Amino acid sequence: xxxxxxxxxxxxxxxxxxxxxxxxxxxxxxxxxxxxxxxxxxxxxxxxxxxxxxxxxxxxxxxxxxxxxxxxxxxxxxxxxxxxxxxxxxxxxxxxxxxxxxxxxxxxxxxxxxxxxxxxxxxxxxxxxxxxxxxxxxxxxxxxxxxxxxxxxxxxxxxxxxxxxxxxxxxxxxxxxxxxxxxxxxxxxxxxxxxxxxxxxxxxxxxxxxxxxxxxxxxxxxxxxxxxxxxxxxxxxxxxxxxxxxxxxxxxxxxxxxxxxxxxxxxxxxxxxxxxxxxxxxxxxxxxxxxxxxxxxxxxxxxxxxxxxxxxxxxxxxxxxxxxxxxxxxxxxxxxxxxxxxxxxxxxxxxxxxxxxxxxxxxxxxxxxxxxxxxxxxxxxxx
Amino acid sequence: xxxxxxxxxxxxxxxxxxxxxxxxxxxxxxxxxxxxxxxxxxxxxxxxxxxxxxxxxxxxxxxxxxxxxxxxxxxxxxxxxxxxxxxxxxxxxxxxxxxxxxxxxxxxxxxxxxxxxxxxxxxxxxxxxxxxxxxxxxxxxxxxxxxxxxxxxxxxxxxxxxxxxxxxxxxxxxxxxxxxxxxxxxxxxxxxxxxxxxxxxxxxxxxxxxxxxxxxxxxxxxxxxxxxxxxxxxxxxxxxxxxxxxxxxxxxxxxxxxxxxxxxxxxxxxxxxxxxxxxxxxxxxxxxxxxxxxxxxxxxxxxxxxxxxxxxxxxxxxxxxxxxxxxxxxxxxxxxx
Numbered sequence: 029x030x031x032x033x034x035x036x037x038x039x040x041x042x043x044x045x046x047x048x049x050x051x052x053x054x055x056x057x058x059x060x061x062x063x064x065x066x067x068x069x070x071x072x073x074x075x076x077x078x079x080x081x082x083x084x085x086x087x088x089x090x091x092x093x094x095x096x097x098x099x100x101x102x103x104x105x106x107x108x109x110x111x112x113x114x115x116x117x118x119x120x121x122x123x124x125x126x127x128x129x130x131x132x133x134x135x136x137x138x139x140x141x142x143x144x145x146x147x148x149x150x151x152x153x154x155x156x157x158x159x160x161x162x163x164x165x166x167x168x169x170x171x172x173x174x175x176x177x178x179x180x181x182x183x184x185x186x187x188x189x190x191x192x193x194x195x196x197x198x199x200x201x202x203x204x205x206x207x208x209x210x211x212x213x214x215x216x217x218x219x220x221x222x223x224x225x226x227x228x229x230x231x232x233x234x235x236x237x238x239x240x241x242x243x244x245x246x247x248x249x250x251x252x253x254x255x256x257x258x259x260x261x262x263x264x265x266x267x268x269x270x271x272x273x274x275x276x277x278x279x280x281x282x283x284x285x286x287x288x289x290x291x292x293x294x295x296x297x298x299x300x301x302x303x304x305x306x307x308x309x310x311x312x313x314x315x316x317x318x319x320x321x322x323x324x325x326x327x328x329x330x331x332x333x334x335x336x337x338x339x340x341x342x343x344x345x346x347x348x349x350x351x352x353x354x355x356x357x358x359x360x361x362x363x364x365x366x367x368x369x370x371x372x373x374x375x376x377x378x379x380x381x382x383x384x385x386x387x388x389x390x391x392x393x394x395x396x397x398x399x400x401x402x403x404x405x406x407x408x409x410x411x
Numbered sequence: 412x413x414x415x416x417x418x419x420x421x422x423x424x425x426x427x428x429x430x431x432x433x434x435x436x437x438x439x440x441x442x443x444x445x446x447x448x449x450x451x452x453x454x455x456x457x458x459x460x461x462x463x464x465x466x467x468x469x470x471x472x473x474x475x476x477x478x479x480x481x482x483x484x485x486x487x488x489x490x491x492x493x494x495x496x497x498x499x500x501x502x503x504x505x506x507x508x509x510x511x512x513x514x515x516x517x518x519x520x521x522x523x524x525x526x527x528x529x530x531x532x533x534x535x536x537x538x539x540x541x542x543x544x545x546x547x548x549x550x551x552x553x554x555x556x557x558x559x560x561x562x563x564x565x566x567x568x569x570x571x572x573x574x575x576x577x578x579x580x581x582x583x584x585x586x587x588x589x590x591x592x593x594x595x596x597x598x599x600x601x602x603x604x605x606x607x608x609x610x611x612x613x614x615x616x617x618x619x620x621x622x623x624x625x626x627x628x629x630x631x632x633x634x635x636x637x638x639x640x641x642x643x644x645x646x647x648x649x650x651x652x653x654x655x656x657x658x659x660x661x662x663x664x665x666x667x668x669x670x671x672x673x674x675x676x677x678x679x680x681x682x683x684x685x686x687x688x689x690x691x692x693x694x695x696x697x698x699x700x701x702x703x704x705x706x707x708x709x710x711x712x713x714x715x716x717x718x719x720x721x722x723x724x725x726x727x728x729x730x731x732x733x734x735x736x737x738x739x740x741x742x743x744x745x746x747x748x
Contacts (some may be wrong), residue, residue: 031611031646034653039748047745077512105524114741206556295737302733311729313677319654319743326653398639405638408618408645 032340033100034322035327043107043298044098048113053084056096057117065116065289067383073197075155081112082117083153087126102332106325108282116289120243125149128277129156133222136261136269141222144334145200159189159203159223159247160270167399169204169270170214174249176205176221181206182255188248193247193393195232198225200404203249204266218266222258223249274395279327279341284320284348286390287355291317293376294359309358317350320344335337339407342400349373349391356383373393422478425665426485432457433489441706444492446568450538455493455516464516468498476503476663480604484655487608490706492569494518494535495637498599501543506592508585509726515540519598520574521718528576532717536560536572541582545590554579565717567691567709586607596668597719599675600658606678607655610648612707613689620693637692644688651681661747669731669743676724679715687709 050406057063063404066072081087089105091097130149133142148154158276174187185205187208195201201223208217229252235244261269290315298306323344330337359380367377391397405411430455433440444451458464465656466479483496494516516539522528525544536542538562541553559578586651601660621632621641631637654677661670686708689696697704715721732740 032649034649034656036657036748041748054478079510085578110745156505206744217680261525295740298733300733300736302729304726307726307729307733309725309729309733311725311727312676312721312726313681314732314740314744315654315673315680315725316650318670318673319650319677322657324652325651331567346642347646347650380660401639401642402635404642404645405632408641409634410618410621410638410641 033325034294037103037325038104043104046104047111049373049391050108054115054117058177063118067287067289068386073120073194074118075121077118078122078152082150082177087122087152088130090149091146095142096150102328106328113281113285114288120194121154121155124158125154125156128273132260132273138257154255155198157192157198157201159192159201161191163190166239171211172204172206174205174209182253185249185252185254190246192245192247193243195247200224200262207263215267217264217265220266220269221254222259223254227252253406269348278345278394279324281324283345284350284351288342290359290379290383293353293379296364297376309362320351322347339404342403346397346400352390354385356380356387416468417526422481425482429462429482429485432461433491441490441492442662448562448566459493464498467502474635477661481603482658483604484608487605488612489712494539496601496605497534500597503597504543504551507644508587510553510583510585511608513541517541519543521598522595530574530576532571533574535570536564536574537570549586549588549590550584551587551590552575552584555582565713567713594720596671600662600671602680602714602718603655603658603674605709607652607683609711610651610682610685613685614645616650616704617644617689626665640692643683647681647684651678669726672724675719676721679721682711682715
């Protein structure tokens, strides 16, 4: 019978010092007014902030030094990432590159490509977008139609990707394309290609989201040339690449800390002497958060040990996104809803309303809740 | 991490030995004991002989809290109807107060149910050699309550008696700072660990059932509605279990009351959802006395109330964090790695 154990991890001694350093840096940035804490974990982007993180060695942390990395442990990286999220800092510009594109390239990329791209990511100067979804391809990822036709020295790519977050800021997109077979062939014939956003034939069109922000894009590829060595994991291995990539990005703190800054502001608004129901509602959220953090760090430890906790990661994302979505629903029961028009409550009011409008996306991005529950069911032996 | 994970070799041997005893001595023991006045003496003797009842008071070494908790969790998985968890809890408390620990089965009176000279909801008071009671603000007493107990039961048919304290015999007493609070938190930790074991049992029951039960020509596990319910059950059980495991380490290392509160709050909330989903998946079949599902679900419904409900502990957590100030929440969450 499957049993999910979330054993403790011992944070390396260097992590404590590192945490203090990151906090001091973030306090400095806040004092300078370079960012205002916001909800969303991955919606605010500031390339200059990303570059400062790179300069401090907070990006590409676990990668070899020869590729611009810092050869630190996954747990040290975990500490940096959760501190950045807890502070509500603008991390989105580099987020995808540091979290998943860089590690994928390091593991499965060609040598020339690794040398060209990884040091730039680690410096906070090179950003990535993910090209998986298409107009007719959402959760059913194997149905992609974007086609890459082999030509002399590489491929010509034609097709359309949607919901491509921050493509307008990205230097590259890793696109899942069909190099063989037809859409009916499903997982066969898929390849991941690293496409330079400066290539001729690419058009980026903004898609404005429900709260009026430009994060999404539609990216059209019209006969775009991609050099042969720009694949991730080789030709025809796209499906295996995508599934392993998604498994690794599902258990991090960005899957449960999106609305953490709102929780902090709710505590501030309620003050040091909460009534019984305020104390219980907020205490419940703290109990959930502490537990999620335990599960997430435990998975970081498993990944560090070379294990592949796919089902555990899906469990954390399902629980985590439910938790972060619940925060604005709970704080709205505890605190005034009418806008107060400036003054002390303004920070809370703004975060509450933004969190409310953002919340639906938490359980969609990175695999919908329903897809994840299907994966958990598979892990349980039910399908 | 000395206590949560020490010497897993010893632990594995102990857990296998418990499995064997349960198989040999306690087949249907939960059924036999359900709501009955007696004490399963043979089962207790077998556990005692295997050295499983004299655990818990050491805070280090291979029989520390980590191993005791693993045993309590497995016993709860088997719905073993003896006061094993209570005995280990009592031994921990007596050791803290410097009171000599007697042989045999023991129990603990939940502080919040003790008032006006009566202790209510006392597990197994009628049968055990001694009951630990918090007295005044800083006192701990060990009493023999066997002649002073009126029998009662929790929802699972486990003995929960009312003790007339004026009629109980004093055995020993000692000092323990904030005794009632300590008893409450230690009790909450033990119940959270038990809930982890029982939720694991409910998950196993549910998976077996979903794969075996055929409707509309196929196992109900093939239906997406059932798959999603079971995924949610597994996630809640995993969260409850993770919070309990975290608290065992935190209490063993530094007597971390907040971690115990978090575990009781989170595991208790998970237990409610786990039971509701399991009964939904089992349909009418799981709603009968004949099926064994209810030995775990009725225990979960009971245990989440005992030694403080979720709301009780959630409010304590909320007050503690609020008193520390909003900007210290993150430092508190990350204080121990």
